[in-house]
Amino acid sequence: MAKQKITRVAQLKTPSDFTDHLDKIGTRLPFKTNLSKVGKSSLGTPLTLKSGFEIGNRFCILPMEGWDGTIDGLPTEHTKRRWQNFATSGAKLLWGCEAVAVRHDGRANPNQLLMNEKNFPAFKELYTDLRKGHEEKYGSSSDLLIGLQLTHSGRFSVPDVDRSRKPHTLYKHSVLDEKFNLAKTHQAMTDSDIDELVNDFVKAAGLAKEAGFQFVDIKHCHGYLGHEFLSAKNRTGKYGGPLKNRLNFLRAIVEGINATSKIPVGVRLSAFDFVPFEKGEENVGVPSSFQGRYNEAFGGDGTGTGIDLNEVFELLEQFEELGIELVCITAGSPYYNPHVIRPAIFPPSDGYLPPEDPLIGVSRQIYITSEIKKKFPNLVIIGSAYSYLQEWLPHVGEAVIDKGMADFVGLGRMVLSYPNMPEDILNGNKLVRGNICRTFSDCTTAPRTGMLSGCFPLDSYYKEMPEAAKLKEFKKKVRL
Ligand SMILES: Cc1cc2nc3c(=O)[nH]c(=O)nc-3n(C[C@H](O)[C@H](O)[C@H](O)COP(=O)(O)O)c2cc1C
DSSP states (O other), X not given: OOOOOOOOGGGOOSHHHHHHHHHHTTOOOOOOSSOOXXXXXXXXXXXEOTTSOEEOSSEEEOOOOOSOSOTTSOOOHHHHHHHHHHHTSSOSEEOOSSXXXXXXXXOSSTTSOBOSTTTHHHHHHHHXXXXXXXXXXXXXXXXXXXXXXXXXXXXXXXXXXXXXXXXXXXXXXXTHHHHTTOOTTOXXXXXXXXXXXXXXXXXXXHHHHHHTOSEEEEOBOTTSHHHHHHTOTTOOSTTSSSHHHHTHHHHHHHHHHHTTTOOOEEEEEXXXXXXXXXXXXXXXXXXXXXXSOOOOSTTXXXXXXXXXXXXXXXXXXXXXXXXXXXXXXXXXXXXTOHHHHSOOSSOOTTSOBOSSOHHHHHHHHHHHHHHHHHHOTTSEEEEOOOGGGGGGHHHHHHHHHHTTSOSEEEESHHHHHOTTHHHHHHTTOOOOGGGSOOOOOXXXXXHHTTOOOSOTTTOHHHHTSHHHHHHHHHHHHHOO
């Protein structure tokens, strides 16, 4: 596919410019031309959980790592600032804050946070500061729900300072093993390795509860270990094969938690996945080649780029049986198909030029999330991938909540550049154009070069760091 000219969202000045553009590119999005008056928007309506807890509004901050912890997995001043921005954004649901590893060998990078007994006091302090910050700004935090995302990075583990990949896999993968140079001698995790890991998740969940967090997310997305279980069809033994077995990892964790801390469990789920993409003609992303059917995409239809939600629906039925109420929908993986998980006009340095108008990627996630919500009205469903909507985020977000297409609008990259966007929307303030995320992807490119993440183009805190100049130099060399 040759390079296509993509119209920038900032050039779409009026609601009809935006909706005409959607028609032109052959996609659709729910859209509310005239936003509701202050106090009348569905985005400001509380949602009550089965427990009776009332979440104050329909904005959720999605988890976002900063690659800025210490090598022992403790938060730094940068981590604290980022989390504090989440807590004072105006959103009333903080989904996990960021991915926190349950043990050292599952860290995605040497600076990823790590939950263990030694680090526990720091997590308790982080949690306490989130509540305090929110209370100082809004008077009370009784309607703020805060979870912690727990993870093991599986085949994308890079735990040590030498930054070498130390993968943990579940089965032989027809594309990823080669793409990420898995050693021929590499052995997949054994069932007893997994049993041990289950205990680490249960322990970390107990510590999260003690620190104050109100739920834990057992991460099942983005190509990390939890997600890999969902596609482990060709693994034998109790953790692979039929869907029932592929869920045994989550089931064992939930049972362990129910027998100990009893902290509520949520799941962030890649509800669909595509085959890995790679650079094609003029660096535009194209699907990698594979033989026969591509069965390794959970929620895929076997073609590599199509979606079939039948297994996803079966999975969600099981979630309901396990007592899971909160589900955050996302898709794909930042490592092998970044345009699927986070639509962007400017790709990260290890990516490829967009193979489609990024609004198509936004629409894909919004409508798949809506199909899930329709089928599972009792689950609390959080949507993702709204940041690329830029100026039009409030118009799409309010329409989504009005129509019941999701329960929460999840915000990722947008809160790195514009932390209080939820508050501005709810207060009817004019959006601050200079803070709107334009998806430059520096928040991903910086960590790919070993630096911390942040909004280098728009947030003066990062703009002024020496890393900003290094990043500029690096980008000149790798420009796609
Ligand atoms: C810098 C960065 C860090 C991220 N870290 C995490 C993470 O720790 N856990 C997670 O589930 N998703 C993570 N994500 C994905 C986001 O939560 C979100 O799904 C994605 O950015 C799409 O939403 P958006 O369009 O609002 O940015 C990260 C994304 C970015 C850009």
